[in-house]
Amino acid sequence: MTSVSDAVVLPSAEPSLLRRPRATTGFWSWFTTVDHKKIGILYGATALLFLCLGGIEALLIRTQLAQPDGTVLTAAQYNIAFTMHGTTMVFLMGMPLAVAFGNYLVPLQIGARDVAFPRINMLGYWIFLFGGIFIYSSIFLGGAPNGGWFGYTPLTSSPISAGVLPGRGADFWAVGIVMLGIGSVTSALNFIVTILNCRAPGMTLMRMPIFTWMMLVTAFLTLFAMPPVTAALTMVFFDRNFGTTFFDAVKGADPLLYQHLFWLFGHPEVYILILPGMGIVSEVLPVFSRKPIFGYQVVVFSGIAIGFLGWGVWAHHMFATGLGPAALTAFGLSTMLIAIPTGVKIFNWLGTVWGGSVRFSAAMLFCLGFIAQFTIGGLSGVLHAVVPSDTQQTDTYFVIAHFHYVLFGGLLFAMVGGIFYWFPKMTGRLMDEKLGKWTFWTMVLGFNLTFFPMHIVGLEGMPRRTYRYGSGLGWDVPNMIETVGAYVLSIAVLLFVVNLIVSFRRGQPSGDDPWDARTLEWTTPNPVPEYNFAEVPVVASRDEAWHRKYTEDAEGHLVRLPRGGADSGTAVATEPVSGKGAPPAEQGGGGGGGHGIHMPSPSYYPMILGAGILAFAYAAIYHSLLLCTVGAIVVLFAVYAWMLEPGTEPA
Amino acid sequence: MTTEIAVRTDEPEPSGTGLTNAKLAMWAFLASECLLFGAFISTFLLYRRRSEGLTPRDVYNIPFTSATSFILLMSSLTMVLALAAIQRGDHRRLRVWLIATCLFGLTFVAGQVFEFTEFYREGLKLSTNLFGSSFFVLTGIHGAHVTVGIIWLLSLWGLSSQGRLTKLDSEKVEIAGLYWHFVDVVWIVIFTVVYLIPQ
Ligand code: HEM
Ligand SMILES: [Cu+2]
Numbered sequence: 001m002t003s004v005s006d007a008v009v010l011p012s013a014e015p016s017l018l019r020r021p022r023a024t025t026g027f028w029s030w031f032t033t034v035d036h037k038k039i040g041i042l043y044g045a046t047a048l049l050f051l052c053l054g055g056i057e058a059l060l061i062r063t064q065l066a067q068p069d070g071t072v073l074t075a076a077q078y079n080i081a082f083t084m085h086g087t088t089m090v091f092l093m094g095m096p097l098a099v100a101f102g103n104y105l106v107p108l109q110i111g112a113r114d115v116a117f118p119r120i121n122m123l124g125y126w127i128f129l130f131g132g133i134f135i136y137s138s139i140f141l142g143g144a145p146n147g148g149w150f151g152y153t154p155l156t157s158s159p160i161s162a163g164v165l166p167g168r169g170a171d172f173w174a175v176g177i178v179m180l181g182i183g184s185v186t187s188a189l190n191f192i193v194t195i196l197n198c199r200a201p202g203m204t205l206m207r208m209p210i211f212t213w214m215m216l217v218t219a220f221l222t223l224f225a226m227p228p229v230t231a232a233l234t235m236v237f238f239d240r241n242f243g244t245t246f247f248d249a250v251k252g253a254d255p256l257l258y259q260h261l262f263w264l265f266g267h268p269e270v271y272i273l274i275l276p277g278m279g280i281v282s283e284v285l286p287v288f289s290r291k292p293i294f295g296y297q298v299v300v301f302s303g304i305a306i307g308f309l310g311w312g313v314w315a316h317h318m319f320a321t322g323l324g325p326a327a328l329t330a331f332g333l334s335t336m337l338i339a340i341p342t343g344v345k346i347f348n349w350l351g352t353v354w355g356g357s358v359r360f361s362a363a364m365l366f367c368l369g370f371i372a373q374f375t376i377g378g379l380s381g382v383l384h385a386v387v388p389s390d391t392q393q394t395d396t397y398f399v400i401a402h403f404h405y406v407l408f409g410g411l412l413f414a415m416v417g418g419i420f421y422w423f424p425k426m427t428g429r430l431m432d433e434k435l436g437k438w439t440f441w442t443m444v445l446g447f448n449l450t451f452f453p454m455h456i457v458g459l460e461g462m463p464r465r466t467y468r469y470g471s472g473l474g475w476d477v478p479n480m481i482e483t484v485g486a487y488v489l490s491i492a493v494l495l496f497v498v499n500l501i502v503s504f505r506r507g508q509p510s511g512d513d514p515w516d517a518r519t520l521e522w523t524t525p526n527p528v529p530e531y532n533f534a535e536v537p538v539v540a541s542r543d544e545a546w547h548r549k550y551t552e553d554a555e556g557h558l559v560r561l562p563r564g565g566a567d568s569g570t571a572v573a574t575e576p577v578s579g580k581g582a583p584p585a586e587q588g589g590g591g592g593g594g595h596g597i598h599m600p601s602p603s604y605y606p607m608i609l610g611a612g613i614l615a616f617a618y619a620a621i622y623h624s625l626l627l628c629t630v631g632a633i634v635v636l637f638a639v640y641a642w643m644l645e646p647g648t649e650p651a
Numbered sequence: 652m653t654t655e656i657a658v659r660t661d662e663p664e665p666s667g668t669g670l671t672n673a674k675l676a677m678w679a680f681l682a683s684e685c686l687l688f689g690a691f692i693s694t695f696l697l698y699r700r701r702s703e704g705l706t707p708r709d710v711y712n713i714p715f716t717s718a719t720s721f722i723l724l725m726s727s728l729t730m731v732l733a734l735a736a737i738q739r740g741d742h743r744r745l746r747v748w749l750i751a752t753c754l755f756g757l758t759f760v761a762g763q764v765f766e767f768t769e770f771y772r773e774g775l776k777l778s779t780n781l782f783g784s785s786f787f788v789l790t791g792i793h794g795a796h797v798t799v800g801i802i803w804l805l806s807l808w809g810l811s812s813q814g815r816l817t818k819l820d821s822e823k824v825e826i827a828g829l830y831w832h833f834v835d836v837v838w839i840v841i842f843t844v845v846y847l848i849p850q
Contacts, residue, residue: 116672185683189676197666197675223683231690238788243778246694246785252701253781261690640806 018641020649021602024530032602034118035530039125040104041426044419046129047097048497053136054088055493057081059486062450066483068471078467079146080169084136086149087173090273091180092132094407097415098276099124099187102215104426106191108521108528109209111200111537116193118600119642120186126610127183134617135176141621143167145176148465150266153247153258157239168621171240174233175617181226182613191219200520202539206300209519210293213300214279217307221268221275224311229265232258241623256321263314271310274374274406275303277414278345281367284421285349287517288364289356292543295348302341302348309338319390328387335385342378346371361515362436366417369444373409377402380455395465398458404451413443416496423500424514428526429507435499443492449485453478518546531597601649609638677826681833684796688837691792692844695785702781710770711846719762720842723797726755727835730828740818742811749808749824752831756801763794786845793841796834803827 021032033039060081064070073081107115115121138144146169147156156174158164195216199208208216235246236258245251247258286293293299315323315331323331349371358364380402384390393399416439423431457478462469469475513522523545524532541547553559612634619627668675733748767787775783807827810816816823 117676185680189679192679193672193676196668197670197672199667223679224686227683227686228690231687231694234792235694235784235788238777238784243776244784244788245778245781246788251781252698252703254697254701257694257697643806 018604020645021604024602029602031607032122032604034114034122034600034602034606036103036107036115036118036121037426037528039121040100040102042100042125043096043103043128044100046125046132047093047100050088050092050096050132051493052497054085054093055490057085057088059490061085062483062486064467065469065479067480068469068473068476070468073467075467076146076166079148079465080144082465083145083148083169083173087135087145087177089407090149090269091177092128092135094273094411095180095184096128098215098218098273099128099184101211101276101280101415101418101422102191102218103187105422105521106194106212106215107198108425108524108532109212109519110195110198110203111520111533111539112194112198113531113533113536113597114600115190116198117190119603119606119647121190122603122606123609124183124187124190126607127179127186127613130610130614131176131180131183131617134179134614135172138167138169138172138176141168141172143169145169145173147173150262151233151236152262153236153239153255154249157236157247157255157258159243160240171237171621174237174240175620178230178233179613179617181230184222185226188219188222191215192223195219200533200537200539203544204539206297207539207542207544210282210296210299210303211276211279214275214282214303217303218272218275221272221307221310225265225268225272228261232261232265237620256318259318259321260314263317264311266317267314268310270403270406271306273411275306277370277411277418278303280414280418280421281349281370282352283519284363284367284417285352286543287421287515288359288361288367289353290359290516291352291356292518292546293348294351294354296542299345299348302344305341306338309334309341313338316385316390319387320394332385332387336382339378339382339385346375346378361420362431362433362440363417363420363515365437365440366413366420369440370410370413370417373405373413373447377405377407377409380405392461393458395463396458397454397462397464400464401451401454401458404447404454408451409447416443419500421515422521423503423507424510425521425524425526425528427504427507428510429503430510430514431503431507432499435495435502439492439495439499442488442495446485446488446490446492450482450489451485453481513545516549518543520544523548530599534597598648600647603642603645605638605642605645609635609642612638671822673822673826674829677829681829684833684837688789688793688840691785691789692841695789695845698781698785702783704780705773705775705782707782707786707846710773710775712766712769713846715762716766716842716846719759719766720838722755722762723759723835723838726752726759727832729755730831734821734824734828737811737816737818737821737824742814742816745816745824746808746811749804749811753801753804753808756797756804756831760794760797760801763790767791789841789845793834793837796837800827800831800834803830 021028023029024033024035030038030042033042060073061078064072064078064081103115103121107113135145143166145151146167147165151170151173155165156170160168160171195208195212235244238244239246239248245253247253247255249255282293282299312334313331315327316335319328319331353368380398384393384399384402420431420436423429457475460474462473462475469479510526512524512526515522520537520539521528523537537544549561550558551561612631615627615631615634618624619631666672666675670678729748729751733745733752736742736744736748775786777783777787804827807816807824
């Protein structure tokens with residue numbers, strides 16, 4: 001139904017059921033906004049909140065494991081802690097944070113005024129927020145999820161009445177993930193259509209900034225990865241609630257089917273998490289090396305290659321389940337194969353920095369940290385690909401070390417670097433560089449203290465998902481170090497949050513283009529006007545913003561062009577930036593731009609539709625016909641009202 | 652670059668693919684749906700031989716299901732006619748064909764409800780065996796898709812009756828049609844795989 005909703009729009013400004021919200025500023029405007037930049041900030045702020053929640057759960061885990069035979073958590077509480085930690089970090093922090101960057105940046109990078117479906121965009125946010133609240137509400141409503149973020153059957157699928165997993169946690173988890181999946185698919189659809197359809201004139205695919213490219217690949221991965229897990233979780237839910245026997249081995253079922261469906265989602269999911277981070281790194285490195293990205297095409301195509309190969313490796317999560325030698329060999333090989341495009345990218349990044357005039361800003365440091373740590377994680381990943389060696393490593397802390405090097409050392413470092421880099425565009429202020437560098441070094445220290453020793457105890461066989469270990473196994477010291485590291489890490493996160501708040505209030509004004517950057521978003525004035533570009537830019541080259549600023553003289557030296565665009569030079573755009581001839585520093589709407597641009601109007605209905613879906617989710621948990629009816633009425637009301645209100649109110 | 656249909660012109664919105672935003676989104680959404688049905692169909696196939704107790708042969712009434720399947724297929728034809736009608740600007744016929752499509756769809760869903768009750772009386776429940784679980788969930792989810800389609804088409808019919816659907820809106824009918832045809836095609840696959848291919 002989603003796509004018709006933006007399509008069915010009527011001309012007349014007839015009285016609608018709810019008076020249309022008009023405010024585009026102020027507190028309440030955040031509830032009804034359809035501006036991709038505001039939605040991006042909402043996603044980002046919410047994801048950072050969930051990062052803190054997930055971090056607290058991680059600290060609980062580490063405090064419990066600080067010493068042998070820990071007594072901080074009971075086994076049952078520990079199960080909840082690591083389940084919620086994984087679920088939060090993957091679905092409520094990692095994915096939404098990438099969507100936050102995508103929302104804010106993709107339209108700006110491709111020279112568009114907004115996304116293809118502004119209201120559906122906001123709907124995606126509400127589903128994400130309500131989905132997160134839904135899952136966390138389980139804590140107060142009869143037991144939090146406790147079956148792991150992977151939710152293996154038959155543990156999670158045994159009927160509620162059997163009491164194998166106490167509480168309704170697994171139901172909240174299954175329904176919540178399905179709900180979050182719906183949200184992710186709406187946002188993926190929006191990205192795909194926006195990137196394919198809404199590019200500014202001249203912005204060919206092979207001129208697109210790498211970040212936008214990676215968001216496109218990510219969106220396709222999301223589109224195809226969510227359905228298998230939706231199907232799997234539907235079956236889990238039916239097994240638990242309605243007596244189906246999808247995963248009941250007694251009835252002849254194959255519980256491994258779940259693992260296949262889950263990892264058919266789960267492996268692409270790890271690329272959904274990391275590709276946007278790789279995109280961010282590919283934007284930041286060139287700017288702070290003052291060189292174009294080394295091998296643009298190679299970076300793009302290896303990203304696409306990862307997107308395809310990512311579908312053929314899922315069973316490497318199941319090497320210990322008895323798949324048979326043929327499958328083991330095939331999936332071992334395909335997993336090694338996928339390391340190639342990943343390794344290629346690392347060389348592209350090194351080649352970008354190599355010989356550049358490097359500025360070690362905080363953003364740059366985080367991205368360099370990404371390269372180093374991600375490489376370590378990638379290498380341990382290749383070790384997992386070797387089946388005999390993985391049989392030793394699986395379900396040990398070695399795996400935990402691996403995926404934290406890629407997710408924390410990779411994804412999160414890239415995201416933090418990205419925030420340092422784009423903060424000026426979002427707020428008009430610079431983040432504190434000195435504090436940023438302190439944050440970086442604290443985080444590097446804390447991160448490696450926490451996760452490096454896990455390689456060692458992992459190889460020694462320390463099992464994961466286990467709430468305590470005996471003393472005298474030689475694991476006491478490494479575990480204590482890990483816990484100390486985790487607290488150092490939390491100091492780093494705290495420094496970062498302080499930096500965000502202080503810089504938002506009192507940071508140095510940044511100007512429009514503080515980093516002398518290369519991509520279109522930096523040609524917009526600060527604060528970015530609602531319509532982004534007073535005149536839709538005409539793009540003549542990759543790194544468009546750079547070529548509007550610089551040209552080369554006869555000897556190949558960079559020469560700065562006079563501001564406001566020049567009339568010479570082949571690489572120079574034919575159309576000047578917003579506000580002809582106006583210095584970029586001039587604030588919004590310079591040169592008379594911006595008048596007569598009709599932007600999509602705010603709307604209540606995304607929020608109402610999201611609430612209806614939330615009612616359905618609770619109805620599923622409580623088998624409540626009443627709630628289901630309420631949900632249906634709210635959803636129908638929202639959809640019809642949505643269809644009947646025009647996307648853009650006539651002026 | 653929004654769907655600014657408020658400005659009613661025949662000018663196409665700027666598009667890098669040549670498809671309008673809404674249509675491109677619909678195609679992408681349907682691609683995603685393929686995997687959803689694919690997962691449930693694979694599950695059914697995987698469990699066909701592993702199920703114990705009642706088998707498809709015990710409960711199926713192939714002539715009956717063939718008839719309702721045929722009716723569902725016919726609804727694709729009327730859907731095409733509906734689209735052709737609005738593209739010609741023939742609103743009366745548009746409504747006739749929309750209603751016909753809905754009726755065919757409803758007949759199919761009614762047939763499914765009847766079939767489910769029959770099976771239930773013969774002892775096949777969700778919890779009976781793997782066949783029961785995978786059959787009801789797969790066909791049930793398909794039935795839910797048909798139901799959504801019916802509501803969608805009825806809404807278009809309602810808009811048209813109030814004169815709110817002009818010739819320029821033919822794309823709305825086209826997109827609903829894409830969805831409807833997709834659901835039909837999925838049924839062809841399900842009917843073949845679930846009903847016709849012998850155990
Ligand atoms: C404060 C920093 C963090 C610490 C101290 C930490 C610690 C841990 C520990 C000790 C476990 C193992 C639990 C067990 O199996 O017994 C774990 C699991 C996990 N972590 Fe983290 N983590 C942190 C950040 C992150 C981040 C940023 C992400 C994702 C982007 C993440 C994703 C995961 C996932 C997916 C699991 C697997 C959960 C499971 O197997 O159920 N973690 N973490
Ligand atoms: Cu994997």
